[in-house]
Amino acid sequence: MDAHSNEGRPPPHPRGATSGGGRRQVAWAVIASAVAGLSTYYSSLTRPPVSLKSLPASYALCAEGHRIYTVDDSKPVVDCILVDKHSVTATGTLNEVQLAWDEYQNELIRTFYGNEPTAKKPLPVYNVPAGSIVVPGLYGFKMQLRLDEAKSLSDVLDLLENHVRDNPPGPDTWIEAMGWDQTRWSDTDGSFPTAADLASRPSLTSLPIALHRVDVHALWLSPRALSLTKEHLNGSFPSAIPGGEIVRDPTTGEPTGIFVDAAMNLVPIPKWSAWQMRDYAERTVKDALSVGLTSIHDAATSLEEFELFREMDDDNQLPIRVYAMADSDRLSPDDKNDIEIHDPSPAAHVRMRSVKLFTDGALGSWGAALLAPYSDKPDARGIMRLPEDDLQKLVGEWWHKGWGVNVHAIGDRANKAVLDAFENVSDDKDEVAARRPRIEHAQIMRVEDLKRSGELGVLTSVQPTHATSDMWYAETRLGPDRIKGAYAYQTLLKSSRNGVLPLGSDFPVEGIDPLLGFYAAVARLNTEGKSPHGENGWFPSERLTRAQALKGMTLDAAYASFSEDVLGSLSPGKRADFVILDRNIMDESQPFSEILETKVKATVVDGKVAYGGI
Template sequence: MQDSNLNLNLKKDTVLPPKTRRLSRARWLFGSFVGLLLFSCVPLRTGRGEYTVCSHSDSIYTVDETRPRAQCITVLEGRITAIGDEADIRRHWLRNSHIFDLTGADVRFIKPNHIIVPGLADAHAHVLQQGYKMQLQLDGAQSVQEVVDRIKAYIIAHPDVHANTSRWIEGMGWDQTKWGEAFPTAADLSSDPLLHGRPIVLLRVDVHAAWVSERVLELMDPLPPDSKVEGGSIIRDASGKPTGIFVDNAMTLIPRPPWSPEQYVDFFDTAVAEALRYGLTSIHDAATDPDAVAFFKGVAAAGKLPIRLYLMAVPFSENFTDWEPSRVERLTNYGVHGRLNLRSVKLFTDGALGSWGAALISPYTDKPDTRGIMRNSPDIMGQLMRSTWKAEMQVNVHCIGDRANEVVLDIFEDIMANEALQGRPEISAFRPRIEHSQILQPADLERIGRLGVIASVQPTHATSDMWYAETRLGSERIKGAYAYRTLLEASWSKILPLGSDFPVEGVNPMLGFYAAVSRLSVDGRSPHGGGGWFPAEKLTRAQALKGMTLDAAYASFMENDLGSLTVGKRADFVVLDRNIMEVEPAEILQTKVAATVIDGKVAYGTLGGKSWW
């Protein structure tokens, strides 16, 4: 037993030579083995619920610049209490357990090829819409006929829908760039007798356009006579007849039935289960309407929120100029587990590139009759942003096109000048965000960083759009698009939160990590070859991991509690089955999550059985 207490005699900061440490470790392990034999019938005496997770090498990536890698972390009551190598953790246990040996210590070793990273965050996603999309997925459909076939299969698989031709059918994910550039039509949804006469609404992959059936057009009659709707567009044929495509604000004309309480629960459960399976511990919900806020509050109050949510409230008044952001209820660590927060507002400036809705300064290269859509005028955007700022809510604005980004940066710059905040670190108290920051002029790429406006980006948008983006924008304008490395280097705070925008893209954060570091499609291709699309804009793996952890935490005011594996922070971490920081890029996509841990408790997978030191 004398040797088993060897570490009790080591001073806290003692560093032994490698050979001495090996001998000490061997003696210590022998003593621990003897202690195990002698005390195997003695119950655990700490009574603290503390446990340690170790790797067989320094395979814990902390995203803490003071100690980037570690061998072990210890958790108590949902927080990290110690981090270091085995010797550090043994000393921690002996100092705090009030026992004379470590035979009762709860220690788990991950597999040799596994790693641990901080809990992964998605800085821009749509939780309930992910569940909604899972009803009828249209992603990847290569033709209009394939969409029709998927709807037929859905009807046949749901007898209640099959028997009721008045039942609304809703789906999401179609993308006309997969089969050409022309939008589909309502008539296409009547081409099969099983679909004819049914109300069908299908959201485009970017959720900025909707394709409806002829029956829905009948229900909408009469429509506004002009194709232009304030902030949107009704697509019409040469004779002026609506084709069945509604873009951006025109989508609000569609009389879609409201979700039932059962649908809210189903959509939520479906999305959250998928998120946890992929290692997500935090999600920034990037457009939460009042009904959704009420739903999330109910879930959190009942102690049934297994993941952290940071909500961005959207305006709830039909007349935006009458909307008061001061009426938005703040939520701070709300609910039984304190996982629900709301302190931001989401505003929309323009549409999306794929549906020619992104607001551009010059006309589209492939459609010179349009410059896209400003969903709100610069004056209304100024009113909304200033009133949100005055209400001391974080201002998060959707901007895709260079015109939209320019307008919003002009407003932010004016606000900061009036508040005497321009160019000063004090802007970190407000943390304004531009969601997507997708297409910017060279001067605005510099300006967004100088002003301290956070660029919240989605790497998979680049690899999804790269096949048609240059066709839309031309060879010069494309150089300021999806410029993630440039945005990060321009940021004085070196913050670049990464998200997916699911359900627009996949939930799996490894898709975003892979896209950020490779700029390639999942099959290893790009318009510029195997080296990646505009490879100078690749992020390093360390930058990408930080963007999905600590930067996302900063963007939601949670960097003191989340985002890195640091003593005192919440014990949110993920065990991955391979080292994404070292494997070949293509292998990143094969990564599986062995365990997702939130507040120190396993929310998905397993940490394995207890081991003995």
């Protein structure tokens, strides 16, 4: 979830969004592990298979052969976990968890039943299917209309025409979608599309269409949408927009149909109704659970969205955990004065203790703020949505109110500015580190800033699929020197004070499936197994190991949301959030392609099955 101007509805947000309401980046609050079972037994008694949805309050889950990956250094792999109500109470072999259960039962009997042995309850034991593994729960809006699947401009127009045919719009209905990326199109030169392109198909000519670029930092409008926007602006477009740009025809000076960053706020796309927001959020929750997400870091939450999450939680309709970051761009002056931290407990399903700020745009739309001109566009250095002085002031204001401060930064100028702001907010580096400030994306950094982020204790929250999405044009944009400090995940991890690198999906900017991020982190290949550097991956020295990637998607994500004591690993005393996967993605001997074939068998939150079965 990231920045957006349309209050009252949850449309896509720019990168840095983790995630939420159905579309967040999820900074990867993947915090849990999976359970399931084909059979249950106690001692010599064999019981018939049962549905996971009928799991009792207490049970053991086993994956013999050390196939439960706990992300707990004391016991990184185990055969079984013991779940009592909503928490993991023991891990180890079946004998060890059985012993822990017996001791627990004996204590209960001594305390409440006067040592009556018949009060002792048997322990149900469930086995995951052969080949499956259990891992802690993972973190993570894709629109119904998926433009990211288009490989050409013609494909985009085909998708739109098919959508309009199957879903005839009303006279005032705007058509919204996201995911287009002109750098991937085979029938263009990589430059931005225009309103005229949308008008080239008769069925689209008269419709107001607004299409968000894949990074949600550029909006592509149809002629009708342009006309409505001009009317909304009292008949004329502004010549300049602080923090944004209206792309214009170099000959006529007229808008081409592309609005970048802050200029997108000018477009009068109708707000969503409360019903639409609720329906969208509920569908998103279902999608998230189906891919193993148990927690979401929503990296730009409006007050309306936050209240929706709380309403769903009160109605027991929010099975996942939402760590919300207040969207600074969508807060009125009064909101900024009145808003309060909401953090009832680290295990609560709705929390908001951080704010999200935005410094620049994205690389694909030439909006990432760079210290030197773009290599492929020498007249451009990107867009600073928050100039350095304004950024320093805002960081200080929120910091001194006690809020966590998380800042979107893509380009090297933006990242430098954010680190400068955090360095200046306090002379005590230990205090800064304890507050866990975050840079969302940390995508292009000076080599010295890679190290500085770790020294300051600033968390660099990254999304591995950004590397594999951008790798086909990133070096052309940045040149051979700057690329050395870009998408440098292994370097960032090694530079971190505490060895923490939170990994997220950044949906809807990228796909919601966290395993796509896991694959990108360890392989640095696209889903076809290719990269500009061949089958060994793009800059393979920056690949993460499978263990590092899993930790980034679970325990590190929990650390980034101040919940590592209760979430993020399958450790005694922590919440029983887990996922069962149908194959072993942690086996280093298996080809990377196996990761992409992996299916979620079950997602468990607080010890209860929230998705799937066996």
